[in-house]
Amino acid sequence: MKISKHLIFLNLSVFLISTSGIFGRLITLSPEITIFYRCLIASLLLYAFIKYKKLSFKLIEPTHWKYIALGGVLMAVHWVSYFYALTLSSIAIAMITLHSFPAMTSILEPIILKTPFKVYHLLLALLVIIGICIILPSTDTSDIIVIATFCGLLSALSYALRNIWTRKIMMHYNASVIMYFHLIIMTVLLSPFLFIQDSSALEVDWKYILALAIFTTVIGHTLLVNALRHFSAVSVGLISSVIPLYGILWGLVFLNEVPNLNTILGGSLIMASFIIESYSSQRELKLNNVQKN
Numbered sequence: 366m367k368i369s370k371h372l373i374f375l376n377l378s379v380f381l382i383s384t385s386g387i388f389g390r391l392i393t394l395s396p397e398i399t400i401f402y403r404c405l406i407a408s409l410l411l412y413a414f415i416k417y418k419k420l421s422f423k424l425i426e427p428t429h430w431k432y433i434a435l436g437g438v439l440m441a442v443h444w445v446s447y448f449y450a451l452t453l454s455s456i457a458i459a460m461i462t463l464h465s466f467p468a469m470t471s472i473l474e475p476i477i478l479k480t481p482f483k484v485y486h487l488l489l490a491l492l493v494i495i496g497i498c499i500i501l502p503s504t505d506t507s508d509i510i511v512i513a514t515f516c517g518l519l520s521a522l523s524y525a526l527r528n529i530w531t532r533k534i535m536m537h538y539n540a541s542v543i544m545y546f547h548l549i550i551m552t553v554l555l556s557p558f559l560f561i562q563d564s565s566a567l568e569v570d571w572k573y574i575l576a577l578a579i580f581t582t583v584i585g586h587t588l589l590v591n592a593l594r595h596f597s598a599v600s601v602g603l604i605s606s607v608i609p610l611y612g613i614l615w616g617l618v619f620l621n622e623v624p625n626l627n628t629i630l631g632g633s634l635i636m637a638s639f640i641i642e643s644y645s646s647q648r649e650l651k652l653n654n655v656q657k658n
Contacts, residue, residue: 375592375604381585383611386460387619388577389451393566396448399574400441401555402567406578408548411541414587420539432534433543437550439527444551447520454513456616457624458500460609461632462517468493468638469525477529489638496634499627541587606639 392399415422424430450459471486497518502510531543567574589605609632616622624632 371592374588378585378588378592379605379608380611381580382589382605383460383608384585384615385447385577385581386451386456386612387615388573388581389448389459390456390616390620390622392448392570392573392577394564394570394574395558395562396445396452397555397558398562398564398567399448399570399577400444401552401558402571402574403444403578403582404548404551404555406575407582408545408552410579410583411545411548411587414583415539415541415545418541420542422542422545425537429534429537432530433546434550436527436531436543437547438554439523439530440547441551441554442523443520443527445555446516446523450513450516450520453509453516455622455624455628456612456620457609457622457628457632458510458513459517459520460612461500461628461635462497462514463521463524464606464609464639465493465497465518465635466521466525466528468635469522470529473525474529477526478532489641492634492638492641496631496638499631499634502627544586606636609636 389399394402424433447459447463450462468486468490471483472490474480475482497514501514502508535543613622613624
């Protein structure tokens, strides 16, 4: 019963996180203004949660600020570029290109963290590249789908870099505290856009932004972080691979967005790389545990 309960919470977190696509499509504000309010609301709620749990905000080492600061900047690029992809195209293209981040991580992590490189990761990266080529309708940079795909890939790249960079200090802090610091940094970074972009649509969009902050960001991500206490990161990653599927279903039901054949075929290759990498990591983790015991 205990495992079943945690599995339900994990699936609920994945379901809630998938709502970012539909909210991103419904909100008419610019991505910068949207993410600013998302971060502002989420940071206030997360602060209350951290105080309730009596977690510490204190940094163990002053030098950790550089990891937190850069992580916040990369997170801002990740969210803003992802919402630009949603604004320019469909939920399917935005979410599928975003989920190329595991392949990017597998290539970049050995370079940045000096960890062993695995040759089969090149094959996974090739699989992602083929998938992206199938999705792209052309190479014309004036094509809106091409621009949206590049935005989705930029979101994936910044997310991969943020995860790699944050890993250097993650073991020293609660994940909610790291996320809170990132939210504060993003709020500060994006605040100038309030003075240079139109935010009049907030009168209509506020309910979507509030739902995005509460359900997607605070509840969804908090449940996902909590799941890491009961499941391996790889198991969480495998279950999270259904996020694009949920997102596409949201778009199909509420926006009548039906992905074309190229998106389905290319997306299948990208998601295959995601699942293969997660499964391979799971096997490696089990093998290491057996060797230690």
